[in-house]
Amino acid sequence: MTAITSITAAQAQPQREHALDLFRQMVLIRRFEEKCAELYRAGKIHGFVHLYIGEEAIAAGAMQALAPDDAVVATYREHGHALVRGVPAPAVMAELYGKQEGCSRGRGGSMHLFDAATRFYGGNAIVGGGLPLAVGLALADRLARRPRVTACFFGEGAVAEGEFHECLNLSALWKLPVLFFCENNLYAMGTALGRSESETDLCLKASSYEIPAWPVDGMDVEACEDAARRAAAEVRGGGGPVFLEFRTYRFRAHSMFDPQLYRTKQEIDEWKKRDPILIYDGRLRESGLLDDDRLKRIEDGVAAEVQKAVDFAEAGTWEPVEDLTRFVYSERTRT
Amino acid sequence: MSAQEQTRPQTIHTTYREAMREAIRDALIRDPRVFLMGEDVGRYGGCFAVSKGLLEEFGPERIRDTPLSESAFVGAGIGAAMGGMRPIVEIMTVNFSLLALDQIVNNAATILHMSGGQFNIPLVIRMTTGAGRQLAAQHSHSLEGWYAHIPGIKVLAPATLEDARGMLWTALEDPDPVLIFEHGSLYNMEGELAADAGAVDIEHAAIRRPGSDLSLITYGGTLGKAMQAALELAAAGIDAEVLDLRTLRPLDNDAIVDSVTRTHRAVIIDEGWRSGSISAEISARIMEGTFYELDAPVQRVCSAEAPMPYPKHLEEAALPQVSVIVETARALVGKRD
Numbered sequence: 304m305t306a307i308t309s310i311t312a313a314q315a316q317p318q319r320e321h322a323l324d325l326f327r328q329m330v331l332i333r334r335f336e337e338k339c340a341e342l343y344r345a346g347k348i349h350g351f352v353h354l355y356i357g358e359e360a361i362a363a364g365a366m367q368a369l370a371p372d373d374a375v376v377a378t379y380r381e382h383g384h385a386l387v388r389g390v391p392a393p394a395v396m397a398e399l400y401g402k403q404e405g406c407s408r409g410r411g412g413s414m415h416l417f418d419a420a421t422r423f424y425g426g427n428a429i430v431g432g433g434l435p436l437a438v439g440l441a442l443a444d445r446l447a448r449r450p451r452v453t454a455c456f457f458g459e460g461a462v463a464e465g466e467f468h469e470c471l472n473l474s475a476l477w478k479l480p481v482l483f484f485c486e487n488n489l490y491a492m493g494t495a496l497g498r499s500e501s502e503t504d505l506c507l508k509a510s511s512y513e514i515p516a517w518p519v520d521g522m523d524v525e526a527c528e529d530a531a532r533r534a535a536a537e538v539r540g541g542g543g544p545v546f547l548e549f550r551t552y553r554f555r556a557h558s559m560f561d562p563q564l565y566r567t568k569q570e571i572d573e574w575k576k577r578d579p580i581l582i583y584d585g586r587l588r589e590s591g592l593l594d595d596d597r598l599k600r601i602e603d604g605v606a607a608e609v610q611k612a613v614d615f616a617e618a619g620t621w622e623p624v625e626d627l628t629r630f631v632y633s634e635r636t637r638t
Numbered sequence: 639m640s641a642q643e644q645t646r647p648q649t650i651h652t653t654y655r656e657a658m659r660e661a662i663r664d665a666l667i668r669d670p671r672v673f674l675m676g677e678d679v680g681r682y683g684g685c686f687a688v689s690k691g692l693l694e695e696f697g698p699e700r701i702r703d704t705p706l707s708e709s710a711f712v713g714a715g716i717g718a719a720m721g722g723m724r725p726i727v728e729i730m731t732v733n734f735s736l737l738a739l740d741q742i743v744n745n746a747a748t749i750l751h752m753s754g755g756q757f758n759i760p761l762v763i764r765m766t767t768g769a770g771r772q773l774a775a776q777h778s779h780s781l782e783g784w785y786a787h788i789p790g791i792k793v794l795a796p797a798t799l800e801d802a803r804g805m806l807w808t809a810l811e812d813p814d815p816v817l818i819f820e821h822g823s824l825y826n827m828e829g830e831l832a833a834d835a836g837a838v839d840i841e842h843a844a845i846r847r848p849g850s851d852l853s854l855i856t857y858g859g860t861l862g863k864a865m866q867a868a869l870e871l872a873a874a875g876i877d878a879e880v881l882d883l884r885t886l887r888p889l890d891n892d893a894i895v896d897s898v899t900r901t902h903r904a905v906i907i908d909e910g911w912r913s914g915s916i917s918a919e920i921s922a923r924i925m926e927g928t929f930y931e932l933d934a935p936v937q938r939v940c941s942a943e944a945p946m947p948y949p950k951h952l953e954e955a956a957l958p959q960v961s962v963i964v965e966t967a968r969a970l971v972g973k974r975d
């Protein structure tokens with residue numbers, strides 16, 4: 304635990320900054336995505352858009368365990384992961400607009416954010432599709448004797464796919480440096496975990512592959528960070544993969560349209576009481592790190608950043624139609 | 639005739655989605671062996687709302703939500719069909735069917751032949767296909783042509799309300815595995831349908847618009863574009879025939895050859911990629927069947943050979959468009975004199 308309340312004076316300043324930064328990251332994701340919803344309704348963003356609202360603590364916390372040269376593999380619900388990883392917000396927003404200044408040249412949209420500079424390997428829209436990639440990235444690091452790790456984020460729905468089991472087994476067998484970060488928000492579209500898994504204890508599944516696994520309160524950003532740091536330390540030690548089950552909840556629809564027939568408003572409201580931003584706001588205030596004034600400064604800073612992203616996207620340009628078949632194959636003939 | 643006139647069926651205003659739902663309902667009522675399974679077909683109401691309300695009507699035994707396990711539940715459909723049931727398996731989209739490709743190609747398509755005719759697989763697999771909704775490269779492809787490559791399965795592409803309503807029952811009565819591809823852009827298509835509409839044949843292509851100057855040969859999501867192109871061509875004095883293939887495997891060879899033998903020219907419109915495609919197959923059938931009747935080389939309007947991009951302008955550029963069909967047809971007819 305990052306014990307904000309029992310720190311020495313020498314540590315106080317950086318820890319204080321770090322705590323506020325975690326908070327700011329969550330607020331950035333929240334406001335960025337609220338803007339996305341607004342822009343979707345305004346017809347600026349199209350296709351499928353899966354909001355991460357309610358789950359921000361996981362990306363904000365877990366990403367802290369990664370070094371700049373580690374790798375990240377994510378799903379179609381990946382705006383938050385990209386932002387925390389350091390993909391510039393303007394490049395993410397431009398991608399959502401489909402502009403060529405976007406992080407994937409505008410070709411991928413919301414579900415396919417890619418960014419080589421931050422080793423962000425996508426934005427995968429096939430459930431379970433990212434897991435084998437993560438195993439392979441880790442295998443490359445192992446073969447090249449690089450001390451890096453690969454963090455792979457996926458929803459609990461993916462646990463039912465064959466890829467999940469094949470990848471856990473393979474990475475454990477070969478002791479590969481993969482962090483399996485399962486974001487258990489209880490529903491895969493409209494299917495509750497209990498309706499899709501005979502064994503709902505996901506850590507038990509990972510354990511059966513001899514992978515260290517434990518559950519984490521995914522609404523508590525510090526708990527997420529601490530667990531991820533511990534897991535990363537184990538993986539860097541060469542012991543093979545670690546599996547974390549982050550318990551969380553998605554506050555919004557699965558994608559932009561979803562009548563949500565599969566859950567009750569009471570259930571959603573109950574979880575909203577555990578809003579990760581609300582919880583952390585309370586904790587930071589208790590320890591004297593946050594007050595209304597400071598909060599306003601954070602919110603203002605975030606609002607400016609989001610606005611900058613929107614302005615950048617608005618000013619962006621469309622990729623010329625002549626480029627449609629560019630990058631079907633590589634432009635260099637040899638690597 | 640007068641007796642028939644008296645009982646002339648009323649029509650109802652409906653959508654492709656509702657017609658498909660009615661077809662599933664009807665099958666569930668008619669045959670106790672029929673059940674529907676797939677991801678989110680029950681509680682969620684189907685990812686394209688096709689199965690909305692069916693869970694409430696038929697219960698969880700027959701409207702079965704599955705985990706995200708395409709290979710397992712498609713394979714289980716094959717097993718259940720061999721075990722005497724009549725499963726309708728829904729795969730959300732053709733893109734996810736790739737996770738079940740092994741079961742479809744190595745089991746469903748082979749077991750009858752491989753077992754020396756002992757075990758047939760009366761299975762129906764439905765899935766959405768196609769682009770047009772800015773869903774990018776992992777949710778937009780038209781891979782039905784791939785499936786049409788496989789002997790042992792039948793491949794249907796309902797493009798009209800009648801076919802959405804009528805193909806399912808015929809497919810369920812078929813002793814062998816049938817794949818039904820529903821183009822995602824069709825679900826909201828509205829129109830009039832006979833109130834007593836029911837089963838339709840799944841063997842024959844249909845001429846949706848007769849014509850004498852050239853044949854526009856297509857299926858599924860591009861039928862509407864071909865019809866629109868035919869209208870525009872008519873305004874320019876060119877009389878295009880529109881042939882809706884309806885079934886991609888087995889292809890209605892006679893219908894293709896007959897049409898082109900009459901019109902002497904053909905444009906094939908297909909949302910799949912051009913190389914190694916169903917459009918290539920159709921073109922070859924035309925060469926084989928009516929080469930000496932051709933007045934011009936067969937033309938194709940297909941998707942650009944690239945993964946589907948997200949932005950609208952690039953997606954439109956990648957897909958067959960009415961304007962391109964019209965231009966291609968005009969150039970083709972122009973070659974006559």
Ligand SMILES: Cc1ncc(C[n+]2csc(CCOP(=O)(O)OP(=O)(O)O)c2C)c(N)n1
Pocket residue numbers: 380428429430431457458459460461462488490491492557677706708730734737
């Ligand atoms: C192989 C595959 N099957 C089905 C889908 C359709 N689909 C997209 S997201 C989703 C639910 C996934 O749930 P989960 O893994 O828990 O992640 P969450 O969306 O809750 O973040 C489904 C069924 C898909 N994209 N890929």
